[in-house]
Amino acid sequence: MEQKEPQKESVIKEAFLKWLGLFVVIVASLAIVFLVTNANAILGTIGKYVGILRPVVYGMVIAYILNPLMKMFQELFLKLFERKGKKASEKIQGVVRGLAITCSILAGILIVFVLCWMIFPQLVETITVLVNSLPEQANYYYNKLNDSIRNNAYLADHLQEVALGATEYLDKKVETELLPWLQSELLPSVNMIAVEFANGVMSVINVLYNLFIGIIVAIYILASKNTFLAQAKKAVYGLFQKKHADVLIHYVKITNSMFSGFISGKIVDSTIVGILCFIAMKIFHMPYAMLISVIVGVTNIIPVFGPYIGLIPSAFLILLVSPIQALYFIILIAVLQQLDGNIIGPAILGESTGLSAFWVLFAILLFGGMWGIVGMIIGVPLFAVIYRIVADFINWKLKGRSLSTCTDDYRNLKWIEMDGENHAYYIPYTDSELNAKKEERREKRKSLQEKYLNFDKCHSRTKEKSRNK
Numbered sequence: 378m379e380q381k382e383p384q385k386e387s388v389i390k391e392a393f394l395k396w397l398g399l400f401v402v403i404v405a406s407l408a409i410v411f412l413v414t415n416a417n418a419i420l421g422t423i424g425k426y427v428g429i430l431r432p433v434v435y436g437m438v439i440a441y442i443l444n445p446l447m448k449m450f451q452e453l454f455l456k457l458f459e460r461k462g463k464k465a466s467e468k469i470q471g472v473v474r475g476l477a478i479t480c481s482i483l484a485g486i487l488i489v490f491v492l493c494w495m496i497f498p499q500l501v502e503t504i505t506v507l508v509n510s511l512p513e514q515a516n517y518y519y520n521k522l523n524d525s526i527r528n529n530a531y532l533a534d535h536l537q538e539v540a541l542g543a544t545e546y547l548d549k550k551v552e553t554e555l556l557p558w559l560q561s562e563l564l565p566s567v568n569m570i571a572v573e574f575a576n577g578v579m580s581v582i583n584v585l586y587n588l589f590i591g592i593i594v595a596i597y598i599l600a601s602k603n604t605f606l607a608q609a610k611k612a613v614y615g616l617f618q619k620k621h622a623d624v625l626i627h628y629v630k631i632t633n634s635m636f637s638g639f640i641s642g643k644i645v646d647s648t649i650v651g652i653l654c655f656i657a658m659k660i661f662h663m664p665y666a667m668l669i670s671v672i673v674g675v676t677n678i679i680p681v682f683g684p685y686i687g688l689i690p691s692a693f694l695i696l697l698v699s700p701i702q703a704l705y706f707i708i709l710i711a712v713l714q715q716l717d718g719n720i721i722g723p724a725i726l727g728e729s730t731g732l733s734a735f736w737v738l739f740a741i742l743l744f745g746g747m748w749g750i751v752g753m754i755i756g757v758p759l760f761a762v763i764y765r766i767v768a769d770f771i772n773w774k775l776k777g778r779s780l781s782t783c784t785d786d787y788r789n790l791k792w793i794e795m796d797g798e799n800h801a802y803y804i805p806y807t808d809s810e811l812n813a814k815k816e817e818r819r820e821k822r823k824s825l826q827e828k829y830l831n832f833d834k835c836h837s838r839t840k841e842k843s844r845n846k
Contacts, residue, residue: 431587432587432590432591432594433591433594434591435587435588435590435591435594435595436590436591436592436593436594436595436597436598437594437595437598438591439485439591439592439594439595440594440595440598440599440602441636441637442485442640443481443482443484443485443595443599444599444602444637445637445641446480446481446484446485447477447478447480447481447599448477450476450477450480450481451473451474451477454473454476454477455470455473458473474600475600478596478599478600481599482592482595482596492671492675495667495668495671496668496671499665499667499668499671500668503665503668503694507697510697510698610626613625613626628762628765628766631762631765632758632762635758635761635762635765636755636758636759639757639758639761640754640755640758642725643678643680644678645725646677646717646721646722646725647674647675647677647678648674649721649725650673650674650677650713650717650721651670651671651673651674651675651677652670652674653713653716654669654670654673654674654709654710654713655667655670657709657713658670658706658709661702661705661709663695663702663705663706664694664695664698664699664702665691665694665695668694669691669694669695669706672687672690672691673687673688673691673710673713675687677717678754679741679750679753679754680737680741680753680757681737681738681741682741682745682753683753684710684713684714687710688707688710691706691710692706692707731761731764731765732757732760732761732764736760736764737757739760740756740757740759740760740761741753741756741757743756743760744756744759744760779795779799779800779801780793780801781801781803786803787803788805789805789806789811790803790804790805790806791804791805791806791810792804
């Protein structure tokens with residue numbers, strides 16, 4: 378009897394675990410169905426709370442961007458306060474931290490103010506020049522086109538017919554579509570347009586308000602960042618086992634170093650590119666040098682596509698003044714991008730992400746499509762972190778199987794041979810085998826080309842026979 382009771386308990390325990398597993402699977406399935414069917418409501422609720430906490434999000438972003446500046450000022454001030462190798466007291470360190478935060482906030486505001494000071498006067502001047510010069514340029518090109526048409530009788534006759542046909546077509550469109558649309562849709566929606574405009578103005582005011590509150594939040598975050606970091610580590614070690622917590626903190630450090638290194642390096646790199654663009658444009662007497670240099674520098678922060686995003690509107694502005702100078706500007710940007718991509722960028726950024734050109738392009742397309750301009754900027758370091766985690770996981774699995782983690786060992790790999798002591802030998806294809814494969818592919822291409830040629834000949838013969846019939 379005593380032996381049967383433990384057996385009975387084990388059977389009951391096994392049955393209980395089976396039913397418990399089934400219950401967990403059913404609950405998880407119901408939860409997934411609920412999330413999928415109510416996704417819009419859930420996302421709307423999350424968006425509502427994110428909107429409420431938007432100043433905090435702005436503050437966190439501002440604090441993260443200003444953190445390198447704060448560290449620089451803090452180290453500088455500590456060197457001034459520390460004398461003869463004596464460490465500064467906690468009170469002095471608090472004063473230094475406050476001075477560093479103040480200087481970093483003022484430096485950030487000054488940078489934004491200088492950028493606005495450089496952009497807005499140039500933008501107003503550019504718009505004024507365009508408004509004044511466009512009618513004159515349009516009149517010049519109109520007279521030139523008119524003279525060309527008058528001197529060519531054939532072209533004048535045909536253009537006159539085209540103009541008459543276009544005039545009749547436009548008259549019909551105006552009477553049948555434009556006027557009814559103005560009466561039925563546009564005029565009643567004027568109030569709606571006014572409301573939308575007012576909402577846009579309020580949105581801008583709301584963004585400025587959130588930025589102002591965000592600066593205050595950033596000051597508190599920078600002042601208490603060491604406490605927040607300690608609390609975060611405490612929470613991680615309290616929620617996870619030590620080995621898992623160590624891994625998590627390790628990858629958080631890698632993420633921080635990649636993001637801070639990439640973003641700060643990209644800002645310095647883009648500033649240098651903008652300055653070089655301004656100097657070159659002044660040397661070649663190109664118009665709108667300050668405005669275009671700022672546009673080129675700011676858009677250069679976006680990897681790969683940034684230079685082209687800045688090139689298009691800038692070249693269009695110069696084109697309105699001088700087409701030949703617009704061509705020179707395009708050549709200048711091409712030279713600058715080669716200089717940036719091969720010398721300036723690698724010298725400043727180095728191998729901060731460790732991604733190849735293909736994965737950089739892939740990350741920009743993926744995250745740019747998901748999050749727009751913000752995704753283009755943060756996509757490269759974010760994908761670099763994901764790439765690093767996946768690569769470390771694969772290397773960990775390979776080490777567990779006593780296999781090499783070096784990529785070169787797998788080039789032209791034929792098979793892997795293991796000996797009795799669990800040592801791996803990587804057998805590559807020989808040169809003769811590789812040449813035989815190339816020859817085989819070449820023969821396949823030739824046979825396919827011959828099939829296509831025979832098919833074309835047969836098709837052409839069939840066409841000739843049908844025409845003769």
